[in-house]
Amino acid sequence: MPGKNPTDAFYAFQRPLQQDLSCITRDIVVTSPGGRHELDSVHSLSLAGGPILLTAEGLQLDMGLQYEIIKTGETGKMAYRCTTRAYAYTFLNEEDNALYAWHWHPFGNSSYVEPHAHPFSIDPRLLPPRAHFPTGRTSLEEVVRFAIDQLHVEVLRDDWDKVLALNEAKFELHRSWRDPHEAPRPASA
Amino acid sequence: MSSKTDQSDVVELTPEQGRELFDRRARKLLGITGDEFLARWDSGDFMNSDDPKVSSLAVLIPFTR
Numbered sequence: 001m002p003g004k005n006p007t008d009a010f011y012a013f014q015r016p017l018q019q020d021l022s023c024i025t026r027d028i029v030v031t032s033p034g035g036r037h038e039l040d041s042v043h044s045l046s047l048a049g050g051p052i053l054l055t056a057e058g059l060q061l062d063m064g065l066q067y068e069i070i071k072t073g074e075t076g077k078m079a080y081r082c083t084t085r086a087y088a089y090t091f092l093n094e095e096d097n098a099l100y101a102w103h104w105h106p107f108g109n110s111s112y113v114e115p116h117a118h119p120f121s122i123d124p125r126l127l128p129p130r131a132h133f134p135t136g137r138t139s140l141e142e143v144v145r146f147a148i149d150q151l152h153v154e155v156l157r158d159d160w161d162k163v164l165a166l167n168e169a170k171f172e173l174h175r176s177w178r179d180p181h182e183a184p185r186p187a188s189a
Numbered sequence: 190m191s192s193k194t195d196q197s198d199v200v201e202l203t204p205e206q207g208r209e210l211f212d213r214r215a216r217k218l219l220g221i222t223g224d225e226f227l228a229r230w231d232s233g234d235f236m237n238s239d240d241p242k243v244s245s246l247a248v249l250i251p252f253t254r
Contacts, residue, residue, distance in 0.1 A: 011199075014199050018199065028199065028200065029199055029200075030199070030200045030201070030202050030210070031199060031200070031201050031202065032201075032202060032207050032251040032252040033201065033202060033203060033204045033207050033252075034201075035201055035251070036199070036201050041251075042251050043251050044248060044249050044250070044251040044252050046210070046214075046249055046252070048200060050213070050214070050217070062245070064245060064248040064249050065248060066248055066251060086247075086248050087248065088241075088244060088245040088248045090241075090245060096217065098241060098242070101241055101245070103241065103244055103245075105244045105247060105248060107247065110237075110238075110244065111237040111238060111239045112239065118241045120241075130239045130240060130241065132239070
């Protein structure tokens with residue numbers, strides 16, 4: 001999402017994510033030191049209180065993502081933007097065991113650098129629990145919508161569908177890649 | 190760290206708060222301290238790791254450095 005300065009770009013990036021989360025939690029996101037304005041270094045966003053409790057049965061959602069504020073080469077309101085460098089969205093049970101996760105982490109130590117999913121609850125005798133299932137790029141909007149539509153997580157705002165649709169459209173408009181083969185590799189991340 | 194409901198709010202952690210967050214998550218995810226994780230990460234212990242917990246924690250490294 002673009003902005004006229006680094007801080008504007010940060011808020012244009014962060015605000016939709018916070019709105020997405022507000023559909024299912026009252027928790028807020030926190031950013032790493034310097035994450036609202038520092039250019040050309042990788043920052044993190046995560047949840048202030050750690051994984052959020054979504055259901056009475058103990059379903060939780062954890063999220064973390066890395067981003068960088070960069071110059072776009074444009075001027076004015078388009079001069080800066082945030083670009084995602086990695087993400088991890090994970091559903092957990094009440095014992096904090098991961099159930100399902102969407103990951104993309106193309107940094108140096110990764111064995112698998114394309115976006116993928118981990119369906120942890122699949123029978124480990126048949127499929128290795130650490131197997132990477134290829135996916136396209138996954139947005140937080142998709143994860144929140146999945147939680148509401150498929151996991152029947154209680155919504156906290158009446159306009160959740162509109163909020164997610166609008167933010168998803170913004171995400172699609174400004175994202176620089178979608179398909180796995182377009183994803184930045186470690187050398188360019 | 191208190192939760193707030195203001196949808197535009199965001200908290201930028203101080204370096205100390207960032208280290209605390211990372212340490213808590215390291216202990217919860219892997220049962221080690223944040224410092225131990227970073228030392229092992231830097232030494233290449235997790236090179237080519239396919240452990241999703243390592244990846245989830247590594248995404249948060251900017252909170253601590």
